[in-house]
Amino acid sequence: MDNGAGSYRRFLSGDDEGIREIINAYYDGLAHYLNAYVNNMDDAEDMAEETIIVLATKKPKFSGKSSFKTWLYAIGRNLAIDFIRCRPQETEQLSEELAGSDGGYGDAEEIYIEQEERERLYQAMDSLKPDYRRVLQLKFYEGKDLQEISGLMGKTSAGTYHLFERAKKALRKKLEIAGNGGRL
Numbered sequence: 001m002d003n004g005a006g007s008y009r010r011f012l013s014g015d016d017e018g019i020r021e022i023i024n025a026y027y028d029g030l031a032h033y034l035n036a037y038v039n040n041m042d043d044a045e046d047m048a049e050e051t052i053i054v055l056a057t058k059k060p061k062f063s064g065k066s067s068f069k070t071w072l073y074a075i076g077r078n079l080a081i082d083f084i085r086c087r088p089q090e091t092e093q094l095s096e097e098l099a100g101s102d103g104g105y106g107d108a109e110e111i112y113i114e115q116e117e118r119e120r121l122y123q124a125m126d127s128l129k130p131d132y133r134r135v136l137q138l139k140f141y142e143g144k145d146l147q148e149i150s151g152l153m154g155k156t157s158a159g160t161y162h163l164f165e166r167a168k169k170a171l172r173k174k175l176e177i178a179g180n181g182g183r184l
Contacts, residue, residue, distance in 0.1 A: 004068030004072065005062060005067075005068040008022060008062055011055075011056075019056055022072075026069065029069075031044045031045045033076065034047045034051075034076050037077065037081070038080055043083070047079050047083060048076060054075055060075065063154070065154060070152075120178050124174035125171065128174065131153070131163060132166065135149060135153065135160065135164050136168070136171060146160050146161055149164070
């Protein structure tokens with residue numbers, strides 16, 4: 001086990017110095033990692049703090065199936081995904097994209113259609129079972145292969161493969177209902 005795991009074990013045993021060591025060792029890297037998700041360093045730092053707060057208050061179990069850093073970053077990533085999902089649609093970004101175009105209606109229409117398709121996909125994803133949502137996010141948004149996903153989700157390779165296939169099928173069905181054709 002790495003130092004983070006040892007520090008966390010000590011913290012769970014009542015030694016507050018363990019959580020300080022985790023903060024000193026991982027906070028900056030975690031914030032930079034989360035910035036890739038939220039595209040705002042202030043929000044990324046908030047997410048990193050929230051990750052440490054989850055460790056300190058909820059005290060999730062570290063199984064040792066991955067490195068402590070991978071486990072910690074996965075907690076932060078999940079918080080960032082929840083943050084992104086709850087964040088209101090950024091109409092400002094769409095306005096900037098439209099303003100930056102050459103003024104042709106084709107560009108504005110393409111941007112609008114892409115936004116609409118993205119919104120339908122997000123709504124369909126949000127309506128899936130949590131495990132389905134998670135496996136699809138790890139595969140499509142984070143580019144993880146099924147072997148990595150197996151480790152992150154604590155499932156066998158075969159179980160992850162079947163979960164992924166069922167998740168794709170469920171998402172296709174949701175998209176077909178929404179009139180998107182169900183293309184994946």
